[in-house]
Amino acid sequence: MIELSHLTKVYGDIPVVNDVDMTIATGTITVIVGTSGSGKSTLLRMVNRLIEPTEGRVFIEGRDVSHLPAHELRRSIGYAIQNHGLFPHWTVARNIATVPLLLGWDREKVRARVAELMELFQLDHDQFADRYPHELSGGQQQRVGVARAMAARPALLLMDEPFGALDPIIRAKAQADLKAIQRRTGTTILLVTHDMAEAIHLGDRIAVMDGGLLKQYAPAADILARPADAFVDDLIGVVDRPFHYLTLGTVGAAVEPGEADGAPLNADASLYEGLGALLWSGRKAAPVVDAAGRDVGRVSLDSIAERAARPT
Amino acid sequence: MIRDTIRPGTILRVLVLVALIAFLVAPERFAGLLAPLTTNNAPPIYNQGSLVDLTLSHLFTVAISTLAAAVVAVSLAVFVTRPAGREFLALSRAVVNIGQTFPPVAVLALSVPAMGFGEAPTRMALFLYGLLPIFENTLVGLSTLPPAVVEAASAMGMTGRQRLLKVELPLAMPLILEGLRLSAVIGLATATIGSTVAAKGLGEVIIAGLLSNNLAFIVQGGVITGVLAVLISDGFQAVARQAAKKSGTRPQTET
Numbered sequence: 001m002i003e004l005s006h007l008t009k010v011y012g013d014i015p016v017v018n019d020v021d022m023t024i025a026t027g028t029i030t031v032i033v034g035t036s037g038s039g040k041s042t043l044l045r046m047v048n049r050l051i052e053p054t055e056g057r058v059f060i061e062g063r064d065v066s067h068l069p070a071h072e073l074r075r076s077i078g079y080a081i082q083n084h085g086l087f088p089h090w091t092v093a094r095n096i097a098t099v100p101l102l103l104g105w106d107r108e109k110v111r112a113r114v115a116e117l118m119e120l121f122q123l124d125h126d127q128f129a130d131r132y133p134h135e136l137s138g139g140q141q142q143r144v145g146v147a148r149a150m151a152a153r154p155a156l157l158l159m160d161e162p163f164g165a166l167d168p169i170i171r172a173k174a175q176a177d178l179k180a181i182q183r184r185t186g187t188t189i190l191l192v193t194h195d196m197a198e199a200i201h202l203g204d205r206i207a208v209m210d211g212g213l214l215k216q217y218a219p220a221a222d223i224l225a226r227p228a229d230a231f232v233d234d235l236i237g238v239v240d241r242p243f244h245y246l247t248l249g250t251v252g253a254a255v256e257p258g259e260a261d262g263a264p265l266n267a268d269a270s271l272y273e274g275l276g277a278l279l280w281s282g283r284k285a286a287p288v289v290d291a292a293g294r295d296v297g298r299v300s301l302d303s304i305a306e307r308a309a310r311p312t
Numbered sequence: 313m314i315r316d317t318i319r320p321g322t323i324l325r326v327l328v329l330v331a332l333i334a335f336l337v338a339p340e341r342f343a344g345l346l347a348p349l350t351t352n353n354a355p356p357i358y359n360q361g362s363l364v365d366l367t368l369s370h371l372f373t374v375a376i377s378t379l380a381a382a383v384v385a386v387s388l389a390v391f392v393t394r395p396a397g398r399e400f401l402a403l404s405r406a407v408v409n410i411g412q413t414f415p416p417v418a419v420l421a422l423s424v425p426a427m428g429f430g431e432a433p434t435r436m437a438l439f440l441y442g443l444l445p446i447f448e449n450t451l452v453g454l455s456t457l458p459p460a461v462v463e464a465a466s467a468m469g470m471t472g473r474q475r476l477l478k479v480e481l482p483l484a485m486p487l488i489l490e491g492l493r494l495s496a497v498i499g500l501a502t503a504t505i506g507s508t509v510a511a512k513g514l515g516e517v518i519i520a521g522l523l524s525n526n527l528a529f530i531v532q533g534g535v536i537t538g539v540l541a542v543l544i545s546d547g548f549q550a551v552a553r554q555a556a557k558k559s560g561t562r563p564q565t566e567t
Binding site: 048050071072073074075076079081082083084085086087088089098099102132148 | 468
């Protein structure tokens with residue numbers, strides 16, 4: 001568990017982060033979303049003390065982070081940033097090995113861990129281990145950056161706009177991969193973004209920041225259903241709200257008994273994808289199959305539409 | 313892209329180097345070439361000392377002063393780019409600039425009474441003269457590193473010292489080498505005036521030529537110095553290019 005208590009950072013007379021209290025559960029993805037200048041990156045950087053707070057404390061598993069030497073603290077926390085910050089004079093393998101080597105792991109263990117991570121992030125070891133960062137594509141650099149952040153198996157991973165420099169198609173894949181990897185490793189992730197869709201897609205909980213203040217901190221569904229104020233409302237976007245809402249539920253949750261024609265939908269696809277498939281194929285309903293391919297019923301436009309409406 | 317083909321420039325440089333060595337080892341064979349520059353049957357080849365010895369001590373003087381300048385200038389640049397030394401930045405810039413604006417002849421004239429005749433005043437002048445290019449280049453190298461990379465180094469848990477040695481200095485290396493190149497080349501040329509205060513070096517040949525009105529001496533002293541400067545400059549550039557290529561940053565333009 002990570003606890004931010006009365007966290008404040010003042011530059012000159014201006015509070016960039018203003019008295020933020022937050023508790024982050026272990027093993028979850030928490031997304032801090034806000035416009036530029038909202039203080040979200042500053043908040044993130046105070047967790048691993050790249051920025052020292054003016055006031056307030058950060059506790060990780062009950063331990064005050066200010067009691068550890070900063071470099072030791074940072075070796076126990078993963079960190080990935082927008083422009084990946086890979087060391088340009090080191091190979092991919094050496095970059096990924098940064099923190100394990102700082103921690104003094106023995107060579108064999110480091111080599112095994114690098115190979116394991118490169119496989120996890122779909123980077124062919126033989127092809128990429130000895131390449132330099134400038135020889136990689138943007139998506140590959142980003143994956144190396146995240147692999148480097150996770151190399152020493154940190155329990156906590158901080159990510160500052162990690163997908164900001166990627167094009168939309170690669171970004172969607174990188175988000176899905178991150179989510180899958182997080183489910184496997186159980187790493188606690190604290191991620192900063194300005195993109196509400198990304199926040200809703202990735203976050204178990206979403207923290208909305210504006211002007212240094214924490215405006216709302218709640219699961220995505222609550223943020224969508226009950227935005228705390230006009231700013232949160234704006235950030236979500238009135239037009240997009242029902243569609244955001246549909247990305248949260250699965251087709252499986254909207255299944256009703258009955259039959260329908262045409263290609264079946266997967267029960268674990270999102271309602272958003274289900275709606276898209278129905279609209280595009282011009283059907284009112286489609287059969288639904290589970291992961292094993294068994295018929296479990298059907299989903300209709302009406303049942304999806306019900307779930308896009310504001311909850312009462 | 314790495315090309316393993318030998319460039320014409322490389323062949324030319326090797327030929328020039330071979331010619332230089334041949335001349336230094338057996339200068340009398342080239343006497344015919346230089347004879348037209350002499351009058352009244354004056355000797356065409358410098359005959360008051362071995363050209364090899366003079367060249368080696370010339371190079372040694374330059375090497376030792378450039379090395380000393382590099383140690384001081386790089387240390388100073390590292391110091392003023394750390395949080396603790398930042399306030400000394402303006403001061404050290406001023407001090408190093410004074411070193412550069414002071415004419416080497418004046419340094420020689422002022423240091424002879426204190427240090428006596430010989431190599432010492434020359435080394436002092438070259439040292440002071442060599443500081444600025446190395447200092448300024450190192451400063452630029454260390455202060456224009458990509459911010460994301462420097463932040464990542466801290467965020468990975470490197471201590472300040474690890475960050476400097478593993479990330480900052482290696483990435484600034486192409487520019488530091490460029491500073492060294494400038495200092496070495498300036499030093500090589502400037503060292504010739506050291507002979508006015510009895511430092512052993514190629515300046516002796518030039519000065520002997522001036523005193524005895526022997527154009528052949530002046531030409532051979534000048535050409536050896538010039539060729540050495542060009543070769544050393546090229547050598548540094550090749551190493552800097554290699555360093556830049558490896559780091560993938562600041563690719564240097566081919567010259």
